[in-house]
Amino acid sequence: MKNMGFIPSSSTSVQRYAGSLRAVHWLRALVVLGTLAAGLLMVNLPDEMTVKFEQLYPNHKQFGVLALVLVLLQLGLRWRRGVPALPHSLQPWERRLSHLTHGLMYLLLVLVPLMGYAMSSSFTQSDGVPFFFFGHLPELLPKNDARFEVFQLLHRYLAWTLLALVVMHVAGALKHRFFDADADSDVLRRML
Template identity: 45%
Template sequence: MMQQYLSPSTYPVIMRISHWIRAGLIIGLIALGWWMTSLPDGNSIKFERLFPLHKSFGMLVLFFSIFQLFVRYYSILPESPENLALWEKRLSNLVQRAMIALTLIVPIMGYVMSSTYLQSDGVPFFIFDIPEILPKNENAFVLFNLLHKISAYTLMVLVILHICGVIKHRLFDRTKENDVLSRML
């Protein structure tokens, strides 16, 4: 006799914790990236403090994202709420997959951008440097800088869309079963 499989109502604790840490890091990195790039190049704090801080936390997001992929792969995850419309389920799935991919792509583009930068001597990760993997190359730097920027803005738009979806389900849907936020708390 087969035992019926029941989907959990929440994500595993380790996924919930890493989700919120990563969310805070990503929002902070977007804000920091915006601020530091708006500062004039003559401002010493820009290159001496802010860029190394941005790079360190960006690498931390990459490590958290890799960790969360492994946890996600080995975990039993909650199903989408049954009351969601098909388009909502598809859009949610697409946005989540794209955000997962971009939490890997954005820091990797930042890492290779920093590696190819002519004046860089390592990619800082708090108290030590991560070795650079690509040779210095101005053209590659320009390309990776553009890719980092495009992917970061794309991630920002998807984060906003994700938050709007959560708010919609939390505050405006008529059924409590559609409240997806409770699955991540």
């Protein structure tokens, strides 16, 4: 039988994700949480603070692009390597909720940065989207402040929805780790 990129855990029958998937997962998690935090901080700072436009906005943009690159890499690795099955001890509703939450998170992990890019690209006063040592990414949309407002609204609400899903994801993992009686329900071990 093909290994499918995951490894059995030494203590129980729980299978772990491949090391490459675990590494990308935790790196992406840090980048996404940092980008969300920077976004919340920068929109609440007064415009007079130079750090807002000179550091926070450019870094929010480039780390948003990095988050998109990492999620696309993660999706490619998941497709190529496979993922371990959920533990049999999970209830049917927990399985459905897990699949729904993961699916929506991956969708939003792609859409939120794309809406941010579209927002920056269409804003008439935007200075573009920097991406570390690559310089600025090309702006593919025409400048249009009315469209910018739509993209801004979508970016904001989708980011809040993503944050809510991340909280659900973490709460579910902690619930299975600390409150389930069956040790095989500890899905967090699959990603450690």
